[in-house]
Amino acid sequence: MPLVELRNVSKIYHLGGEEIRALDDVTLDIESGEFISIIGPSGSGKSTLMHILGCLDSPTHGSIKLDGTMIQNASARELARIRNAKIGFVFQFFNLLPKLTVVQNVELPMIYSGVSRHERQERAMAALKMVDLENRARHRPMQLSGGQQQRAAIARALVNNPRIIFADEPTGNLDSNTGEAILQLFCELSKEGRTIALVTHDPEIAARTPRRIEIRDGKVAPVVDSRLAGLARN
Numbered sequence: 001m002p003l004v005e006l007r008n009v010s011k012i013y014h015l016g017g018e019e020i021r022a023l024d025d026v027t028l029d030i031e032s033g034e035f036i037s038i039i040g041p042s043g044s045g046k047s048t049l050m051h052i053l054g055c056l057d058s059p060t061h062g063s064i065k066l067d068g069t070m071i072q073n074a075s076a077r078e079l080a081r082i083r084n085a086k087i088g089f090v091f092q093f094f095n096l097l098p099k100l101t102v103v104q105n106v107e108l109p110m111i112y113s114g115v116s117r118h119e120r121q122e123r124a125m126a127a128l129k130m131v132d133l134e135n136r137a138r139h140r141p142m143q144l145s146g147g148q149q150q151r152a153a154i155a156r157a158l159v160n161n162p163r164i165i166f167a168d169e170p171t172g173n174l175d176s177n178t179g180e181a182i183l184q185l186f187c188e189l190s191k192e193g194r195t196i197a198l199v200t201h202d203p204e205i206a207a208r209t210p211r212r213i214e215i216r217d218g219k220v221a222p223v224v225d226s227r228l229a230g231l232a233r234n
Contacts, residue, residue, distance in 0.1 A: 048218075102133065
């Protein structure tokens with residue numbers, strides 16, 4: 001059974017009397033342990049798709065099953081619980097709280113889960129060790145480089161051992177060398193069996209993932225086999 005199942009999912013907005021289909025009848029599966037990229041230009045619907053996959057939004061139509069649970073009609077409180085227990089997020093701008101130390105930022109998802117203080121600290125330090133950042137645990141985010149801040153954000157995403165990690169343009173605010181190091185970290189996490197969905201507009205980044213899902217005008221674009229395309233040109 002796939003970890004994530006979307007069936008005929010649409011997201012419709014009404015603006016000024018006009019109907020806008022941000023997602024239009026999307027059906028797809030994500031298997032446990034997959035490393036995928038969701039690619040498409042700005043406005044294609046890829047961020048809307050990530051928000052729905054990540055239980056940050058609900059579809060207008062269609063069904064979603066995450067880890068065996070139907071979630072399309074879940075309440076806001078239920079979605080929050082599912083996010084905290086099953087999903088980790090990594091964003092372009094890190095979203096670390098500046099007044100907290102790195103280890104305190106990593107502990108935050110566990111506070112919402114009711115984990116004891118001692119266990120929070122142990123698990124947070126273990127997550128920081130996974131991303132080679134345990135020596136910066138007592139620093140504030142502004143004392144870190146951009147790459148270190150993103151590593152801290154990845155540790156926070158990992159700390160509850162989520163079923164899937166969503167990374168939304170995780171290298172978009174980093175220089176090329178630092179971005180490459182972050183991509184390599186995601187590759188290593190994938191090899192450990194973690195399920196990762198990386199949202200990007202960059203084809204070169206998408207090419208690093210074993211599977212790519214392209215969104216165009218709110219729909220999943222058909223997969224084209226490059227070998228067949230070459231034969232057609234000949």
